[in-house]
Amino acid sequence: MDDAGDPLSAFREEAARALRAALAKVGAAEADLLLERPPEGMGDIALPCFSISKLLRKAPDAIAKEIVSVMTSGEEMERAEAVGGYVNIHARFDRLAERAFTAALSDGMEYGSGAPRGERVLLEHTSVNPTGPVHIGRARNPIIGDTIARIMRLAGYNVTTEFYVNDVGRQVATMTWGVKNLRVAEEPERDKDDHRFVSYYREANRKCEEDPEAQAQVNELLFKLEHGDPETVSLNRQTSERVLNGMLASLADINVHIDGFMWESKLVEDGSVDRVIDRLKGSRFCHESDGARHLELESFGITGRDTKWVFTRADGTSLYTTRDLAYHLDKFSRSDVAINVLGEDQKLGMQQLAAALSIIGSERAPETVFYSFVSLPEGRMSTRKGTVVTLDDLVDEAKERAYEEVRKRRKDLPEERMREIARIVGTGALRYNIARIQAEKQIVFRWEEALNFEGSSAPFVQYAHARACSIMRKASAAVSPDRAAACVGKLTTDHERALLKLIAAYPATVRECAEARRVHTVASFAQDLASQFNQFYRYVPVLKAEGDTRDARIALVEAARRTLRSALGCLGLEAPEEM
RNA sequence: GGGCGCGUGGCCUAGCUGGAUAUGGCACUUGCCUCCUAAGCAAGCAGUCAAGGGUUCGAAUCCCUUCGCGCCCGCCA
Structure with a gap:
């Protein structure tokens, strides 16, 4: 399988290899290698040692410490540490960032694309x-x-x-x-x-x-x-x-x-x-x-x-x-x-x-x-009985409410453009609101929820995209993947690093959702990414930065923009360049 | 009667192949626009993860029982 498009795969594979070797050294060669994602700030991949604890009849934390002490280093890993029965491994940020930029900024292929598969899928x-x-x-x-x-x-x-x-x-x-x-x-x-x-x-x-x-x-x-x-x-x-x-x-x-x-x-x-x-x-x-x-x-x-x-x-x-x-x-x-x-x-x-x-x-x-x-709050819908809210009504209402929002903030735009943005935002809000919820949960339709334009919503994600577009318009030119990879060392703040890591996680998210035929995880990914981008936007100046730092940040904005656009595309939402 | 699914702060929701202080959002309170669009950011308030029992070093997550909600058990589609 071709993993060139997944910036995390090299690190994941290296970490898995190193862990397996370490497990063999501590006498747990036959243990299953079930890796998980540690909480924010505790590394990029984790091995829980609790089940190994049964195998070796030792305390989980002792095993974690032992594994860390015998682990070999590698190109992609920065360090491994034992914390509370887990082995937490941190990826080398520069390597990860280079890979992420290479994959996200290269033209010709949408970021997140997996290698073409042979089988024909018929989806009814x-x-x-x-x-x-x-x-x-x-x-x-x-x-x-x-x-x-x-x-x-x-x-x-x-x-x-x-x-x-x-x-x-x-x-x-x-x-x-x-x-x-x-x-x-x-x-x-x-x-x-x-x-x-x-x-x-x-x-x-x-x-x-x-x-x-x-x-x-x-x-x-x-x-x-x-x-x-x-x-x-x-x-x-x-x-x-x-x-x-x-x-x-x-x-x-x-x-x-x-x-x-x-x-x-x-x-x-x-x-x-x-x-x-x-x-x-x-x-x-x-x-x-x-x-x-x-x-x-x-x-x-x-x-x-x-x-x-x-x-x-x-x-x-x-x-x-x-x-x-x-x-x-x-x-x-x-x-x-x-x-x-x-x-x-x-x-x-x-x-x-x-x-x-x-x-x-x-x-x-x-x-x-x-x-x-x-x-509906009053019960089930029935076409025969006529107790329905039609999609057409919902779409009209969504566009109308979105139009009011656009008019509030963008008096500078011509009428036609305001209507266009209202359409993109309004219909997007509808789709997002359905897509964000696990398929097996019941939904009670309420207008105020369906037409929510802030927080966990399509407009929130679309707005982050529009902001990224705005920066890119003002930056003189986009940054090439090679140039971007050359200045990843300038990405030093937590905001920049957290944003880049989320971007790097996108291809794996797409792959997992495709395999599980699951929709709502992409919606929450989009929400997380937009939220992280908004924090970056608030605290890290891009256009005012200089030299390599400026280029690195522009590259990050462009990578975020492309990732947001792709995630929106997965959800069937348009990515407006202004709102 | 039987089967399947769902039940997480006032409301919506993530996590559910058991594991690190239970994720976000809405609402509410309070700050932030001489600064790349404030549809934003920050802080606060708010949880017996339906209830009870069991398995386990450890349960929102697994098992059993109960309750509530939805769906199904047509010579309908």
């Missing part, structure tokens, strides 16, 4: 029913999905994102029936097809609840859909496509763009679903009752009231999960790693899908990132 996200506007209960999906894609791409993975369009199910059929048979008087809240058609969807649902005849008609439409009745298929495709386009416009507003689409109807039309059904029928887990077929999954660790997994209705038509099974087989044929971003309500479904996959002999299973729902 969002995939919501095209029955109405994207609301914030769903908005977590595109934000998490798009951010994972960006992080993984930077880390070197070959990622394609895909949206699975559920255009053959009952929900869409209900909407299509409504569009065809109902007349909805109310004007849509917005002149967009997702907002327009959701009224028909809601009205159709209401009708179905009170009128069995309407319900029967929807069922008939559903049957025609699955049996390829041209007129029905075409009308259904038209409505869902129009709603989908409305949703995609909303997603584009928060900088989410999807590479490809798979229409569920295609899997029905091209026979993939029938082939899957045939394979399931041949399984010894397959049973039939009243014409419907199901798999008995009790032996697959699935528990509850019912362990049946139904895959064909009595009329022979397929169900959502059956079609999803066909979709997964298709995904496997096009990728080496398949990742899904799904709401936590899909957990059982995914477990069943994995069981079904193994039953039909697939060696592969998708990897899934689950997230909990965003709810």
Whole structure:
């Protein structure tokens, strides 16, 4: 693996080698080398000696001291010390700084990039029913999905994102029936097809609840859909496509763009679903009752009231999960790693899908990132009931509030520029606020939190970037990597050193987040980096410094700027040059 | 009834393959713009890491029980 882009790797490897050798010398050659990051100011890498203590039957601190005394020195290490049962190793700052500057300031490759990897990653996200506007209960999906894609791409993975369009199910059929048979008087809240058609969807649902005849008609439409009745298929495709386009416009507003689409109807039309059904029928887990077929999954660790997994209705038509099974087989044929971003309500479904996959002999299973729902203080959102805050409303409100903030401080800017900054800052605040929280935690949506413009927020990070840009504009020229590396000795203050160390940690952070398919750690890294930069900015003059010191500081600002921009990019946020 | 997840200062949150004084932010109080943009910086206030038990030299982290919240257990998607 190519670690040229990671300034810390040489130090980490040297420290690991030295520690392993030292462990052998003290008679603990077989101990695991679990290294961790010590607290601020206590070095750059640490070996806890507590588990070794069991092995050697000695006090941890005695072992730490012994290890330190037998450790060899190296190019990358400054010193090792024993503190409270830990061996803390400090990196040689100059070496680290040289490597960081070389990696961060070289043109042609974004800082943080990992070496290209061979495997194809197919990342499915969002995939919501095209029955109405994207609301914030769903908005977590595109934000998490798009951010994972960006992080993984930077880390070197070959990622394609895909949206699975559920255009053959009952929900869409209900909407299509409504569009065809109902007349909805109310004007849509917005002149967009997702907002327009959701009224028909809601009205159709209401009708179905009170009128069995309407319900029967929807069922008939559903049957025609699955049996390829041209007129029905075409009308259904038209409505869902129009709603989908409305949703995609909303997603584009928060900088989410999807590479490809798979229409569920295609899997029905091209026979993939029938082939899957045939394979399931041949399984010894397959049973039939009243014409419907199901798999008995009790032996697959699935528990509850019912362990049946139904895959064909009595009329022979397929169900959502059956079609999803066909979709997964298709995904496997096009990728080496398949990742899904799904709401936590899909957990059982995914477990069943994995069981079904193994039953039909697939060696592969998708990897899934689950997230909990965003709810309102008054409870859960529902498209059908209309208790939603739409993404479009949220984006408008964010831009409006950000505009007020811009106007407060930048009266010098032309209107158009103020609007542009407000857009960047406002939509950024939204994305950041979702991305910063661990996927499995529930979120209760509150306007004042979603549109927070200070502290742990996108604007905080963007502001640090804008400040760095401001310095770079005023500095006559950027500093070359070689020139920067030559004056690292001038970086002597704690503020400078702490900032540089954070910058140096960026590539490893990106790599780890990509591997763990984790988003929120990049958000907190960005926050830490911005905070450290702001302290540096406050206490360390750059433009007023002279000679090598000035060049070293300009190089540090430029490295910070590039790192901030890249981290913002991972989060799908724009990096404004002024705010 | 069963399964999965979450529960950290008034509010939001990090840490959770056990380990060094539990991380940041919001709110609140108080300082800092003749100085590269104050969307900033600094200081203060604030914690029985849901509760109880267990394992361990050591538990926010692992195990058990209980409580609270969310999600799921459809011939819906």
